[in-house]
Amino acid sequence: MFAIIRKELADYVTSIRFVASFILVLLVSVAGLWAAREGIRGASLPEGTVFLGLFTTSGTVVPSLTYLVSLLIPIIGIALGFDAINSERAGGTLSRVLAQPVFRDSVINGKFLAGVVTLTIMVGTMLLLVAGYGLNMIGVPPSAEEVIRLFFYFFLTIVYGAFWLGLAILFSIVFQRVAASLLFSLALWLFFSIFIMLIAPGIANAIAPTADGTEAELIRNFELQRMVTRFSPNILFQEATTVLLVPLVRSLGMLSVSQATYMVPNPLSLGQSILLVWPHITSLISLSAVCFAVSYVLFMRQEIRAT
Amino acid sequence: MSDMLAIEARDLTKRYDSVNVVDHLNLQVKESEVFGLLGPNGAGKTTTILMMLGLTEPASGAVSVLGFNPTREPLKIKRQVGYLPEKVGFYENLTARENLRFIADLNGISYAEANQRADEALEMVGLTDSEIMEQLGPNRKIEKTVGKFSRGMKQRLGIAEVLIKRPKLVFLDEPTAGLDPKGINQLLDLISGLPKIGTTVVLSSHQLYQVQRVCHTIGILAKGKMVIQGAIDKLGREALAGGRFQIEAETEAPSEKLIEVIRGIKGVGSLEVKDNVLVISTDADLRREVSKAIVENNFPLIQMKIQEFSLDDVYMKYFREE
Numbered sequence: 001m002f003a004i005i006r007k008e009l010a011d012y013v014t015s016i017r018f019v020a021s022f023i024l025v026l027l028v029s030v031a032g033l034w035a036a037r038e039g040i041r042g043a044s045l046p047e048g049t050v051f052l053g054l055f056t057t058s059g060t061v062v063p064s065l066t067y068l069v070s071l072l073i074p075i076i077g078i079a080l081g082f083d084a085i086n087s088e089r090a091g092g093t094l095s096r097v098l099a100q101p102v103f104r105d106s107v108i109n110g111k112f113l114a115g116v117v118t119l120t121i122m123v124g125t126m127l128l129l130v131a132g133y134g135l136n137m138i139g140v141p142p143s144a145e146e147v148i149r150l151f152f153y154f155f156l157t158i159v160y161g162a163f164w165l166g167l168a169i170l171f172s173i174v175f176q177r178v179a180a181s182l183l184f185s186l187a188l189w190l191f192f193s194i195f196i197m198l199i200a201p202g203i204a205n206a207i208a209p210t211a212d213g214t215e216a217e218l219i220r221n222f223e224l225q226r227m228v229t230r231f232s233p234n235i236l237f238q239e240a241t242t243v244l245l246v247p248l249v250r251s252l253g254m255l256s257v258s259q260a261t262y263m264v265p266n267p268l269s270l271g272q273s274i275l276l277v278w279p280h281i282t283s284l285i286s287l288s289a290v291c292f293a294v295s296y297v298l299f300m301r302q303e304i305r306a307t
Numbered sequence: 308m309s310d311m312l313a314i315e316a317r318d319l320t321k322r323y324d325s326v327n328v329v330d331h332l333n334l335q336v337k338e339s340e341v342f343g344l345l346g347p348n349g350a351g352k353t354t355t356i357l358m359m360l361g362l363t364e365p366a367s368g369a370v371s372v373l374g375f376n377p378t379r380e381p382l383k384i385k386r387q388v389g390y391l392p393e394k395v396g397f398y399e400n401l402t403a404r405e406n407l408r409f410i411a412d413l414n415g416i417s418y419a420e421a422n423q424r425a426d427e428a429l430e431m432v433g434l435t436d437s438e439i440m441e442q443l444g445p446n447r448k449i450e451k452t453v454g455k456f457s458r459g460m461k462q463r464l465g466i467a468e469v470l471i472k473r474p475k476l477v478f479l480d481e482p483t484a485g486l487d488p489k490g491i492n493q494l495l496d497l498i499s500g501l502p503k504i505g506t507t508v509v510l511s512s513h514q515l516y517q518v519q520r521v522c523h524t525i526g527i528l529a530k531g532k533m534v535i536q537g538a539i540d541k542l543g544r545e546a547l548a549g550g551r552f553q554i555e556a557e558t559e560a561p562s563e564k565l566i567e568v569i570r571g572i573k574g575v576g577s578l579e580v581k582d583n584v585l586v587i588s589t590d591a592d593l594r595r596e597v598s599k600a601i602v603e604n605n606f607p608l609i610q611m612k613i614q615e616f617s618l619d620d621v622y623m624k625y626f627r628e629e
Contacts, residue, residue: 003412011400092396096468099360099390100413101382304362 001102004110005117012080012118021076025122028072029129032065036130037137039064049247049267051142052149054134056245065130066153066241069123070234071193073157076122077164078185080115084108085172085299086181095304108299112162112169112292119161127154145270152244152274159284160237164189166291173298192232200228222254233287240280243273252276311338313476313507314359318368321354321531328354330531331368336509336524339502343518344511345622346528352511353393355528356478359509360390373476386414389469389477393484393511395461399454403429403439403464406453407471414472421471428467433493434460458485466494476507483517495521519618527625534625543616551576553614554587556597558606561585565604572596583609 012018038059045053058064085108088094098104127150135141142150167188171181204224210217229235243249247267255263268276314336321329329351336342344352357363359372361381370376375383397406404425411421429439438460440448453461462485469477479498483491499521501508512518518525519539526536535542544551558565561580570578574590575597587597594613601608 003409006412007409011398014400091399092392092394093398095362095392096390096396096410096465097413098362099385099388099392100410100472101385101415102413103382304357 001106001110004097004102004106005114008111008114009117012114017079018118021079021122022125024072024075025126026129028065028068029126029133031062031068032130033133033137035059035062035064036134038062040138046248046267048143048145050138050140051131051134051146052245052247054130054138055150055153056242066245067238069126069157070160070238070241073119073123073161073237074164074189074193074234076119077115077161078168078182078189080118081111081165081168081172082182082185083172083178084111084115084169086176086178087172089176090178098304104300105296108169108296112165112295115165115169116158116162119165120158123154123157123161148270149244149247149273153241156237156240156244156281156284159281159288160233163233163284163288163291166288166295170291170295170298173295173302189234193234196229196232196235200225203228219254226253233284236280236284236287240277240284243277243280247273249273249276312336312371313338314342314370314372314509316355316359316368316370319355319358319365319370320367321351321358321363322366328531329358329365332528332531332533334526334533334536336507338507339505340523341498341502341508341510341521343522343525344509344528345513345515345518345525345618347513347626350528351531352528353480354531356390356480356509356511360384360388360478386472387475389472389474391465391469391477391479391482393480395465397453397456397461397464400452402450402452403434403456403467404450406464407468410468411471416472424471424473425467428470429464431470431497432463432467434463434467459487459490462486463490463494466497474506476509477501478509478511480511481513482510483512483514491517515618515622525618527622529625535621539618539621540616542621543618552589552592554589554594554597554611555614556585556587556601556611557583557609558585558601559583559609561606562604565601565606568600568604569597572600 032055035058036054039057040050040053043053043057045057055065058067085094088097094107097107131142131150164185168181168185171184172178175181175184204221208217208220208224210221230239239252243252247269248265250263250268274281312335314334316332316334319329319332319334320327332351332355334355344355346352354363358365359370359377361377361384364378372384373387377384398409401409404422407425407428408418408421411424412418416424439451439456441451441455443449453464456464462482466479466482469479482498483494486494495517498508498510508521510518510522522539524536524538525542527534537545560583566578566580566585569575569585569587572593574593576588576590578588579586585597587593592613594611598608598611
């Protein structure tokens with residue numbers, strides 16, 4: 001299997017796609033820094049969360065780094081995986097590789113792992129770049145807790161990328177044509193990042209109409225909308241990262257006025273933040289695992305000669 | 308040629324959507340022979356090969372390759388068996404040597420060893436440096452990526468890749484497709500040399516002439532069934548002459564006495580005289596005895612030949628009957 005990982009990594013790193021993704025990563029880092037430069041002064045962050053502000057504050061025009069990452073990572077995941085299996089099949093290399101003394105699952109495991117390693121390199125580069133230049137820019141060093149939060153963010157971003165990578169590999173197994181798997185992956189990305197926000201109110205209104213306009217109805221409608229959007233891994237990731245990197249966020253649901261009145265506006269401790277998004281983290285991990293498991297099973301059962 | 312069996316298949320069956328693509332196939336391939344698997348398109352040749360490699364599972368029946376069961380122990384087989392698919396493909400962005408090294412890596416061959424074997428294999432298939440390198444500037448040469456190779460070069464690279472693991476058995480699926488006549492000749496020479504280094508070859512093809520040139524034994528497949536299997540000349544006799552040999556001897560004005568003498572040789576069946584040519588039907592190859600009889604009776608022996616059967620004749624006979 002290591003032979004396959006080695007080759008796939010070499011392939012990824014020397015491909016045009018990697019260069020393009022890397023340029024995107026650099027652009028996002030620059031944009032994120034730019035946003036932080038514009039916004040961090042006005043953000044009035046409490047002590048001990050300033051460094052995290054580098055990643056989460058948005059500028060007047062440019063959105064925050066975390067938001068950009070939530071858009072960019074799926075693209076990179078898809079770019080790494082959309083032709084993993086079907087291009088090998090079309091090129092006639094799959095049957096040759098499988099005729100070598102390797103287990104069949106080594107092929108898909110190797111491709112997935114090589115993709116995850118590539119993702120890790122990219123995300124790592126981006127975080128280190130922003131942290132380094134950001135430190136230079138604001139001059140406030142990170143606290144230990146901030147570093148731990150960033151590590152969680154790093155991990156979660158890779159899991160999120162692995163989900164899209166797994167999904168793209170899945171499509172590359174299901175569809176014989178490279179164009180089909182790419183289009184399907186992109187369509188799903190578009191759906192989860194944009195369309196689900198548009199259809200969520202519709203679904204909520206259909207199930208829980210707000211005809212009377214009572215408080216209970218409105219609450220139910222709103223909760224339903226959130227429920228629907230949380231089917232999207234993009235939304236899950238955005239919510240989870242917001243809570244992880246902005247300790248001031250105390251709740252993801254609704255708060256009544258009475259609750260808000262008694263709320264002390266100080267940052268949450270790390271444990272409490274994680275507790276708040278624990279379901280998000282577990283769902284993201286399980287989504288990635290399910291995606292990969294389905295591809296694994298399909299690939300193991302697929303006939304080699306399906307031409 | 309030894310008598311050990313490299314491959315033995317019994318009642319091998321493969322079903323796709325309740326159609327038997329390979330139907331109770333029986334097949335024996337001896338060690339160090341070249342076995343030709345013939346048959347029209349869709350006869351199940353490739354499926355049979357895939358089952359022997361453990362790349363696809365048989366619905367029923369048993370097959371043993373080098374003593375292993377492909378379904379249970381595919382890795383043990385794949386370590387010793389090379390496979391050249393019909394539609395051979397390479398990583399087009401890598402060079403010939405990089406492709407070979409990757410395959411060597413998958414076989415657990417060390418880098419230095421792989422380099423050496425790659426050079427060997429490239430030489431065996433006649434891929435010279437001038438073919439796999441390209442000029443980049445006046446004094447700089449780099450290796451070409453496989454994407455720039457011609458069809459024939461890729462085919463030869465495919466054979467090199469099969470040879471790099473020094474296999475005991477190779478499956479070549481239509482290896483001569485897309486080669487020019489010179490390339491075909493080189494390849495056939497290479498294939499017929501493989502048994503000498505202890506490699507058994509299973510060759511699938513419908514180029515009958517090529518099969519006849521290199522194969523010791525053939526099996527003809529039709530609709531997933533083995534129609535006939537055996538040595539080519541034997542098959543020819545059985546199929547076309549009822550298992551008999553036909554010898555033609557030309558002499559000058561054969562006398563009745565000579566004809567009687569030849570009739571008297573043990574094993575001679577009928578004898579016809581057409582002008583100066585004696586057409587003798589025999590049970591065995593009696594050319595020695597017949598020529599001796601002619602010469603000893605003071606007749607000149609001008610020419611003599613034994614009827615040979617081309618694979619075309621055999622093949623066409625079976626498919627006319629279908």
